[in-house]
Amino acid sequence: MSPVLDAVFWVLAVISVAAGIAVFRVDSMARATYALAVSFVAVGAILLLLNLEYIGVITILMMVMEMAVMAIFMIMFMGMNPALMPMSMVHNKVGSLVLALGVFVVLAGGALLVDWPARRGEPAGDLTRSLGEAVMGSKMLVMLTVSPLLFATLVAALVLATPRGRYDRFGDDLRAATPRGPGEQGDQA
């Protein structure tokens, strides 16, 4: 890698770790969430440095989307809404610190100490295309198993969370000419 790319890598690496630490140091739910988003975006940018354009950009896309939605859920589901007030982001400080440091040492040590094998073969010319072919070809079974599960989870969560579905508004046979408003007769919500 050229010195410039080296410098970019180190800046991104420091940002991702610093933002990760910030998640636990700030005192607001919103700041913690978006510190995590910054950390993920930096990791996505590091993937771009590895010439993994599609994975890098899609990581940024997914993580920002996830964090935007997660901020809402965290604030929504906190009891008595302390999320709107300054609050500590850590519980069980000693235990979680030991756990976090242990995992970090194991992973970082492993990455540094493992005897990495030399590269065999060449990367594909168009990495995005070969990724698509892998997902749609040899890994299709995994995708076919995972996606209905995810989809079912989504639908179930929506059904549980929706106070008024279309059957509440248009009647059991969906034939009502005008939808019933909230709180009108026959409405369960």
Added chain:
Amino acid sequence: MAEGIIQVGPLGTVTATVLLGIVAVLAAAFDGAVGARLQGRRTLSGAAAPVWEGARLLRQRRRTIVAADSLLWRIGVVGLLVVALLKVAVVPLGAWTVADLSVGVVWFNAMDVMVWALVWLVGWGANSAHALIGGYRFLAQALSYELPLMFALTGPAIAAGSLRVGDVVAAQDELWFVVWMPVAFLVFCAGVVAFSVWGPFGAAAGKDIAGGVLAELSGVDRLLLLAGRYALLSAGAGFAVALFLGGGSGPFAPSWVWTLVKTLAVLAALVGVRRLLPVVRPDRLAEVAWIVVLPAVLLQLLLVSFVVVQ
């Protein structure tokens, strides 16, 4: 690198920034002119109104609010302009582009997801109920427009067999994609209006909640957010031209002229839609988006895939 697409140097980035600024100001002037005409005032005074409003906001003192999360608020306010600029980076102007990314289409998509975070941050940072409701409204609306928008972006990419914007433009040599992907084109345009918090999809900044995300913004912050909305509309219009309207192709004039002309035409339509349609409630939008629009885009994709495979 795609055939016929030239990646320009640092000076090109400056040019792109200036051009985006000019196009965004033209959009604001057009909106002002239409508004003035509808109210029976002189068209010219309406067209100049955004300039005076900008000057007024530049001089206005910033309102300070107790316990506002200034850091997140400012990030959200500045972010919209930055994101619009990052989008324009992959939009070719004739044969020139700032960044000829191999995944340009996905890049555009990632940048419009950034808007989710930014608009919510603008709502959150103000520490004001109306602004926060505006932020929530935007995310509720985003859940409706984002998936149709993603699939609309997929259509041209499938037809071109590439995620590179230059390849998508080149693939329209014979026939513009808008001709056989009208649904994807319309959905994309609606998506642009939606992520710009504009017109029918402007509930997040609605008058019924005292301006929503705009409620507490004053001075230069307000100016940046308003400019960011026009910049997002402009970037979206430019991308629509590259994806569906053949980019810079056209007779007689050089390709960069055609790119600009088409962009301004699309932009005028997007800006004008505000005067034609009422604001849609995000919760109502959800039903239409998921039950009508999403299947329609998927059918469009099926058609595109069928044609490509044939």
